[in-house]
Amino acid sequence: MRIVQAEYLLSAPDLDICPDDGRPEICFAGRSNVGKSSVINALTRRKKLAHTSNSPGKTRSLNYYLIDDSWYLVDMPGYGYAKISKKEQARWGREMKRYLLERQTLQLVVVLLDIRHKPSALDEEFLFWLGEHQIPFCIILNKSDKISKNKASQQEKAVARMLRDMNIEVPVFAVTANNPDSLDDFFLFAMDFVQESR
Ligand SMILES: Nc1nc2c(ncn2[C@@H]2O[C@H](COP(=O)(O)OP(=O)(O)OP(=O)(O)O)[C@@H](O)[C@H]2O)c(=O)[nH]1
Numbered sequence: 339m340r341i342v343q344a345e346y347l348l349s350a351p352d353l354d355i356c357p358d359d360g361r362p363e364i365c366f367a368g369r370s371n372v373g374k375s376s377v378i379n380a381l382t383r384r385k386k387l388a389h390t391s392n393s394p395g396k397t398r399s400l401n402y403y404l405i406d407d408s409w410y411l412v413d414m415p416g417y418g419y420a421k422i423s424k425k426e427q428a429r430w431g432r433e434m435k436r437y438l439l440e441r442q443t444l445q446l447v448v449v450l451l452d453i454r455h456k457p458s459a460l461d462e463e464f465l466f467w468l469g470e471h472q473i474p475f476c477i478i479l480n481k482s483d484k485i486s487k488n489k490a491s492q493q494e495k496a497v498a499r500m501l502r503d504m505n506i507e508v509p510v511f512a513v514t515a516n517n518p519d520s521l522d523d524f525f526l527f528a529m530d531f532v533q534e535s536r
């Protein structure tokens with residue numbers, strides 16, 4: 339099972355502009371620069387569907403991609419980007435929380451973390467918040483090409499421990515956007531969420 343068709347639909351600066359056709363959606367969230375847009379490109383096997391950049395803060399709205407005419411991938415703006423004013427960050431934070439809580443068609447939140455680093459306080463807060471609000475989510479540990487297999491499995495264990503401490507039970511997938519095949523297990527898991535909702 340693979341994505342055949344993927345096209346950019348629209349960029350929604352806030353919740354009120356999101357599509358209202360009832361198609362199910364999966365969103366990608368996480369710190370700025372962690373590779374959300376790159377993973378979307380890898381999943382859809384398109385090089386430039388979602389804009390990626392070396393400088394964080396590239397994605398500033400909810401970007402909607404229509405997949406196989408039946409569901410949406412949503413690229414969220416990254417959090418923790420220091421160059422945006424505090425006021426703007428707070429506004430975004432509120433808008434994103436509203437999206438995550440109120441979006442009826444949202445089936446699954448995919449939280450990306452950088453496999454090389456310990457999750458930041460912001461990451462932990464976000465994961466806790468999702469758990470608290472019983473929003474279905476899973477975790478992708480991205481950029482696994484940047485560390486050894488050994489180190490990667492240590493990091494996976496550390497994240498599993500952190501989740502246990504928060505009483506959260508969700509799947510964790512170690513991947514790299516540089517190798518689309520590394521996303522296979524994640525993709526199978528995610529597909530259950532868009533299919534169930536149809
Ligand atoms: N080596 C390696 N580089 C990656 C990987 N994923 C992303 N990158 C690089 O990391 C940088 C940021 O990637 P983006 O996909 O733009 O990150 P983002 O999370 O969408 O960032 P924002 O839109 O700012 O929130 C780019 O230079 C990517 O090429 C990966 O798995 N391995």
Ligand SMILES: [Mg+2]
Nearest residue numbers: 374375396397
């Ligand atoms: Mg992006």
